[in-house]
Amino acid sequence: MTTREQYMPGPATMARIQDRSGDKWMLVLVRELHHSPDKVWTALTDPQHLREWAPYDADRSLGSAGVTVQLTTVGAPSPQVTATKIARAEAPKLLEFAWGGGTLRWELEPVGAGTRLTLWANIDRNWVSMGAAGWHICLDVLDHLLSGDPIGRFAGIETMKFEGWKRLNAEYAEQFGLKAAAR
Numbered sequence: 688m689t690t691r692e693q694y695m696p697g698p699a700t701m702a703r704i705q706d707r708s709g710d711k712w713m714l715v716l717v718r719e720l721h722h723s724p725d726k727v728w729t730a731l732t733d734p735q736h737l738r739e740w741a742p743y744d745a746d747r748s749l750g751s752a753g754v755t756v757q758l759t760t761v762g763a764p765s766p767q768v769t770a771t772k773i774a775r776a777e778a779p780k781l782l783e784f785a786w787g788g789g790t791l792r793w794e795l796e797p798v799g800a801g802t803r804l805t806l807w808a809n810i811d812r813n814w815v816s817m818g819a820a821g822w823h824i825c826l827d828v829l830d831h832l833l834s835g836d837p838i839g840r841f842a843g844i845e846t847m848k849f850e851g852w853k854r855l856n857a858e859y860a861e862q863f864g865l866k867a868a869a870r
Contacts, residue, residue: 689831691838696827696851699858702819705807711789712815716806718826722833724795727802728779730829731793740828742821742842743786752776758786762843816865820855821846 705713720727730736732750737743746757752773760767774790775783782793789809796803804826810818824841831838846852860866 688836689838694827694831694838694851696824696855699819699823699855699862702823702859702862704815704863707812710812711809712812714806714808714810714815714819714822716808716819716822716826718804718806718830719798719801720804720830720833721801723800724779724797724802726833727795727804728782730833731782731795732776732778736832738840739832739837740825740840742825742840749773749782749784750776750778756784760787760843761840762845764844816856816860816863817847819859819863820852823855823859824849824852 701717703715705715728750730740732748734745734747737745737749742762743758743760746759747754749756750773752775754776755770755772758769758771760769769786771785773782773784775781775792780795782791784791788811790807791809792807794805794807796805806822806826808818808822824846828838828840841849841852
């Protein structure tokens with residue numbers, strides 16, 4: 688079992704910028720998980736699972752297209768609640784909705800007994816390395832949770848104080864050819 692104090696993220700890998708046009712850039716993160724698409728889908732849509740790994744809480748399931756969900760950003764200096772309509776929900780393959788001023792699209796593809804999870808996140812270009820570092824850690828926490836080895840959610844300002852996040856922010860900035868954004 689890994690404790691929160693023992694956790695250290697691996698190197699900045701499996702990420703790219705798909706579109707650098709305009710103020711919002713498309714960050715793409717890919718993660719291979721050793722869990723079925725159904726299990727991953729539940730973790731992406733169920734409010735109880737989201738409380739264990741995601742940077743937001745949801746007041747209801749994200750698993751139905753057309754449903755309006757209240758997403759509350761975790762770790763913000765003051766509560767930030769966003770009403771978002773689930774644009775697409777095709778279990779267990781595709782989930783898409785707006786959050787944080789951009790769009791999140793989660794694609795799940797079966798690979799052997801596991802899942803290739805691809806996150807497409809529309810992020811302000813000034814914060815893209817920070818977003819990549821944050822999502823990298825969230826996906827690590829998700830993987831630990833699904834493996835029965837929960838280490839607890841990292842979110843918001845708390846995450847930016849974590850040495851692993853600082854290192855990832857710098858690594859992703861270098862990988863993307865940017866200057867690391869600092870908080």
